[in-house]
């Protein structure tokens with residue numbers, strides 16, 4: 001178990017040090033700003049849509065390693081896919097975070113996001129892991145209307 005946690009920590013630190021799809025880009029359809037005051041995390045996220053396909057997500061993130069790494073992993077999972085698929089992934093991620101260790105993400109579906117399986121045991125960090133996904137859902141909801 002110690003080794004597994006070490007592996008998960010490495011995944012999170014790799015994404016934190018070299019965030020995927022980071023930086024704000026043009027063009028975009030929706031821009032949202034989400035904050036997590038309990039930790040000090042801040043995220044500006046831009047969503048670019050091509051019909052119901054997520055063409056690009058770009059972002060500027062500040063805050064802890066959990067929040068930044070979770071956002072980085074999220075972009076890997078949803079860019080190029082449909083908004084419905086992204087929302088389904090969002091819902092599964094929330095279910096895991098609220099499961100307090102009883103629900104585990106599946107690696108085939110969630111890739112590097114399985115590194116956050118352990119975060120559900122730490123209620124103070126749940127909002128950190130959730131920040132990017134919450135911003136994504138907000139942006140998709142606004143982009144569709």
Ligand code: ZN
Nearest residue numbers: 039041064128
């Ligand atoms: Zn945080």
